[in-house]
Amino acid sequence: MSDQKPTPFVLVPEYALLDALPENVQTRFATALTLMHEDLSSGLSWEQIATQSAISPFHFHRQFTELFNETPGQYLSRLRLQYVMHYLFAEQDYKVIDIAHECGFSSSQSLGKALKKAIGLTAKQVRALGVSGTPRQTAEIIGKLAHPAEQGTIENKLAAKLPCELVWYPQRGMKYLPHVSNDWDTIFDTFGEKSTRIMATTPINQLEKSWQDIETHIGDWQASASEHTRTVAEGHYFCCDVYVVSDAGYAAALEQLFNIIESQGYQLDEKGYLVEIVRDIEMTDTGGVTFSFQVPVKV
Structure with a gap:
């Protein structure tokens, strides 16, 4: 097998969306996105993230919503739930309360409420799906947490x-x-x-x-x-x-x-x-x- 590394196709909504912005705005948004991804357990609010990224919360909310087709709060919640799904699927012995804290939720109840609203399943049901579900079924559930577009998801469009x-x-x-x-x-x-x-x-x-x-x-x-x-x-x-x-x-x-x-x-x-x-x-x-x-x- 060849050990050459072909140029890969980039399937990352954030990269595709930020690419259209001026360089100075890209830098500030990239900083905000990094903060969102790096330390979910800290439970930083989107307002705190905007401030740490040198963007006023008002302008950040407006620009973010126009660009990402969701509010920064919705993005942050969806991101946290993506990590929750991973832990529920891959870490069968990891307690739900520990997953909640790791992903920035205050309690297992708040995690459960957010999960039910986003994908229509409880943490127990998701965990069971990671064992008895099929790849197609789990992909459909994961797709509910993909980046929303005006129609469908940005992942699918890319x-x-x-x-x-x-x-x-x-x-x-x-x-x-x-x-x-x-x-x-x-x-x-x-x-x-x-x-x-x-x-x-x-x-x-x-x-x-x-x-x-x-x-x-x-x-x-x-x-x-x-x-x-x-x-x-x-x-x-x-x-x-x-x-x-x-x-x-x-x-x-x-x-x-x-x-x-x-x-x-x-x-x-x-x-x-x-x-x-x-x-x-x-x-x-x-x-x-x-x-x-x-x-x-x-x-």
């Missing part, structure tokens, strides 16, 4: 422009890591910058099953050939490289990739594996990840 290509790959191998979580954030916490050695393979014929019945294998594709314990068959793959900073962006990219395959008349190879490789990772609180998504097709 994903509609996702560049893909058909690539032939020879047989590839990896050193299977049997005790590694298949949750990407846990993988990033475990391996840090070495996450670029990680490959995840998921059987195509299991993607409609519940999470508890899906066998995703995690391995080191940069291990020497003599250490390889699993192989990925040669064949044609529909591929894209995409930079994301949220689960909503990740889900939108994968969904669009499958949509493109269907619209172009290709048939999925049910005997193959969805391959996910970390091309690059930014180890900061607000940094993103470049994924290579590869879906096997029959040609």
Whole structure:
């Protein structure tokens, strides 16, 4: 496998929206967004964030709402709930009250109220969905917390422009890591910058099953050939490289990739594996990840 890093497609609503602003305004808004993302547990209000970003709360509220199609308070609440969803899905033993405090909610009751209003589910129901739900079901729920546009979401609007290509790959191998979580954030916490050695393979014929019945294998594709314990068959793959900073962006990219395959008349190879490789990772609180998504097709 080549170790080259193709230029990824950036699927980040904030970047797309800020790009249209004058440089000095971009800087102030970027500062505000960084404050929103970096320390959710502090419970900073949007007014405090505006002040710390050298913007008057009045002008910040007006400009933010015009640009982002939601108020700064709505954005901050949605951001907190995105993190809540991650913890509920990936950290089954993490108490709801602890998740609430970690994400800037004053109590589990206030978290529950916000969650119910945003996605129509309780924390218990979300946690159950992370076990008995399907990838499609969880993606639909995550999509409810995507960045709103006048119609639909900005993630989906950006994903509609996702560049893909058909690539032939020879047989590839990896050193299977049997005790590694298949949750990407846990993988990033475990391996840090070495996450670029990680490959995840998921059987195509299991993607409609519940999470508890899906066998995703995690391995080191940069291990020497003599250490390889699993192989990925040669064949044609529909591929894209995409930079994301949220689960909503990740889900939108994968969904669009499958949509493109269907619209172009290709048939999925049910005997193959969805391959996910970390091309690059930014180890900061607000940094993103470049994924290579590869879906096997029959040609």
